[in-house]
Amino acid sequence: MGEPIVIALDGTSASGKSTNAKLVAKALEYVYVDTGAMYRSLAWHCLEKGVALDNEKAIASLCRRWKAELRNDDGHIRLYVDGYLPEKEIRTAETSAAVPTVAAVPGVRKWMKIKQRDCARFGNLVMEGRDIGSNIFPETDFKYYLNASLDERAKRRAADGVDENLAERDKRDSQRAAAPLMIALGARVIDNSAMTAEETSTLIINEVRKRLEETG
Ligand code: DC
Numbered sequence: 268m269g270e271p272i273v274i275a276l277d278g279t280s281a282s283g284k285s286t287n288a289k290l291v292a293k294a295l296e297y298v299y300v301d302t303g304a305m306y307r308s309l310a311w312h313c314l315e316k317g318v319a320l321d322n323e324k325a326i327a328s329l330c331r332r333w334k335a336e337l338r339n340d341d342g343h344i345r346l347y348v349d350g351y352l353p354e355k356e357i358r359t360a361e362t363s364a365a366v367p368t369v370a371a372v373p374g375v376r377k378w379m380k381i382k383q384r385d386c387a388r389f390g391n392l393v394m395e396g397r398d399i400g401s402n403i404f405p406e407t408d409f410k411y412y413l414n415a416s417l418d419e420r421a422k423r424r425a426a427d428g429v430d431e432n433l434a435e436r437d438k439r440d441s442q443r444a445a446a447p448l449m450i451a452l453g454a455r456v457i458d459n460s461a462m463t464a465e466e467t468s469t470l471i472i473n474e475v476r477k478r479l480e481e482t483g
Contacts, residue, residue: 272297272391274475275399277451278413280436281420283459283467287413288395290468292342295475298389300344302396302403303366305379307357308335308346310366320368327374337382339389346382367436371443376402397440400451408478410454411471419460 274297276288285301292299309326312333318325336347345352356362369375376398383403386392394403400410415423417434424431440448450456455474459467 271387272409272479273387273399273404273407274393274409274411274471275404275407275451275454276393276395276411276413276471277397277399277401277448277454278411279415279420279448280431280433280440281424282413282415283423283464284395284413286464287468287471288393290464291471291475292393294468294472295391295393296342297391297393298339298342298344298386300383300386300392300394302379302383302394302399304357305346305382306370306375307362307366308348308353309333309375310369311353311356311362312348313369314361314365320365323372323374326369326372330372330375330378335382337386337389344386344389344392363431367439367443371439371445373445376445397448398446400454401449402446405451408453409475410451412450412454412456413467414456414458415460416458 274291276284276291278284288301289299291297309330313320313326313329316329318329320326334349336350337344338347380403383394383396383399386394396403400407400412420433424433437448457467457470
């Protein structure tokens, strides 16, 4: 067996990354990885441990020490913390507010890169995030960047019952020094403002299948 295939799915918040990554992973029978959930888990852990969010050193130090372990739960890679899987806790407003600060710490990004690359031991991957094509798996031939208008993304968030300043989040994700959100070299950009998830995922699935057939 050759090297595992990695499909990198990056993009702005509420651009449909999770929905599409899951659909693509299911259709191709690849393993799905939500890297945002990994950053959220660390942000939650920092809050639990009372680490001051303005203390970069303390955040990086906790990240080096935490007992976080990757597990494959039915084709979905999840990060367990001390044997526990935080789920609801990582979606609260408090964790959401803390995660951009935690995700901007260089020591955290270094740790996450090692852990995220390690996911390839589980097989072919669909990995969603902000820097997968540009920084985590820059060598992959399968890079996609999803986006949609601010209006459309705000509507999608509102439909999920979340009121969030997306423009502010985009700015923070794009302007941080460490591994900012960007369109990776060679990525196919898909603006799905007027597309359904079905349409977006089908486009990706068909393209990946075709290219894999061409390369044998
Ligand atoms: O995709 P999400 O909303 O769950 O991401 C949560 C936060 O983590 C968001 O502020 C962006 C950040 N993030 C990141 O910096 N790099 C990633 N690969 C994934 C998420």
